[in-house]
Amino acid sequence: MSSRFNKLFPQISLILVPLLFGIFSVKLGQDTNWDLLNYHLYNPYAYLNDRLNIDLAAAGLQTYFNPFMDIVYFSAITHLSPKTVGFLIGVIQGLNFILIYKISSHALKDHKLNSTYSLLLALAGVLSVGFLSEVGTTLNDSMSSIFPLLSLWLIVSSISFIVNGNRYPVFIIIIFSGVLAGLGCGLKLVMSIYALSICLSFLILPIRWVTRLQLSFIFGISVLLGLLASGGYWMYTIWTNFGNPLFPQFNDLFQGELAISEPIRDMRFLPKNIFEKLFYPMLFTNNPLRVAELRYEQVSWIFAYVATLALLISNFIIFIKTKSTEVYLQSESSFILFFICISYLLWLNIFGIYRYLVTIELLIPLLLFIIINHFFRAKFTGLWAILFIGVITLVNLQGFPNWGHSKWAENVYHVDANELTTDTEPAVIYLAGQPLAWLVPALDIESPFIQLVSNIPVSKAYWQRAKVLVKGRSGKRYIILESSNSLCYFRISLILLTIS
Secondary structure, X not given: OHHHHHHHHHXXXXXXXXXXXXXXXXXXXXXXXXXXXXXXXXXHHHHHOOOOOOOEOOOHHHHHOOOHHHHHHHHHHHHOOHHHHHHHHHHHHHHHHHHXXXXXXXXXXXXXXXXXXXXXXXXXXXXXXXXXXXXXXXXXXXXXXXHHHHHHHHHHHHXXXXXXXXXXXXXXXXXXXXXXXXXXHHHOHXXXXXXXXXXXXXXXXXXXXXXXXXXXXXXXXXXXXXXXXHHHHHHHHHHHHHOXXXXXXXXXXXXXXXXXXXXXXXXXOOOOOHHHHHOHHHHHHHOHHHOOOOOOOOOHHHHHHHHHHXXXXXXHHHHHHHOOOOOOOOHHHHHHHHHHHHHHHHHHHHOOOHHXXXXXXXXXXXXXXXXXXXXXXXOOHHHHHXXXXXXXXXXXXXXXXXXXXXXXXXXXXXXXXXXXXXXXXXXXXXXEOOOOOOHHHHHOOOOOEEEOOOOOOEXXXXXXXXXXXXXXXXXXXXXXXXXXXXXXXXXXXOOEEEEO
16 A cells, blocks of 8 residues: 555646645735736737737837737636636646656656655755746746756656667657747747757767767757747747847847847846856845845755855866766766756846746756765765755745735726727827736727837837827827836726827
């Protein structure tokens, strides 16, 4: 009976934990995060109602992000209650637990307590601060993380075939995993750093250099195919309408006319100099606001950073003494560690925004377990490593940031604006600030919505486009001013000013 239970317990856990995250999502309440108010409702509505050239940057820069992931959410809230949708979001996010378990199982395949350790490491992963802060939300970092983690699992599970030279099934798996990673990139471009990290990680496998390059190349091409499948159509649409497939980002390269020609990206959270780059985990652990608008207080980054540096330094010393490049780690473990390191370095130099670290944040417990077992090979090292990771997890659980929740309502959004919903529609509605774009689906009128205070550095052509959109339209013109105090529970009293 006990043996049977030990076999069934992991399978039960893989079902139970995602369901518990669904329940946790419901307990947290209805999602009201800033991005939802700004563009996660507007973008799918605009796409489904062909408003790309009716409105003008209603959600600012985010207006032009790929809407396809949000279309799923928008369709769900159209047919299901908000609470049901919140539960389903939590369950889907909980699938990360399954993937971490699977990845850990391959990395720890030689441990007698493989299954138990993998379950505990997966649990510690999903109890990380960044992941918990997004449960039940539409922020999508813990949704899109499923794509690179699924890709990583498939590759790690096939490494033994790769090392043994069994090419045919390996190439099929590499292509499939590359397409999956590419799909994530197309839906959320931030996932590109993880796809690139997997691509480079093939180069450390203990096989011939020619084979390493072949696998890396095949994976890279497959990523491009996946990216085109999920993002190609949208990039083409944005390019044909605004002269830049990533508009308004990288506008210094593509010269889209509605924005000025400069590299448009959020650089607030990037390290300022070499010193900060070298010690950034210490800096943002001490001051979480260095990498986010909210406080992500997670001490495990310091331990992960120190442990990784110790591993690199010790192996460098061994190389100096013996001229051997042998790391004495299983190929699966080496691949995972290299993936985490490259992902972090790319994040450090491109984004610096904490939310974008969720994918590798989930793997920190596994990283610590691998490195601790590498240095201390005593009988009970695995147990002590699990206890150490457990203590860190408990410290992290003292609190995680809240991106905004409210009491559950019958509808995700609601607006009281009788004056705007009469038979005579306004000529135009000007939006002054963000997040206000959720009002467009809430009002559901044909009038154009034009952003006056955009987070895009707009050009003269932007204002000329605004004049063209309202030219010849009769009726009142309104301006809606953003007021953070008025957005609670998705109910606002609109500040309406009639303008000439």
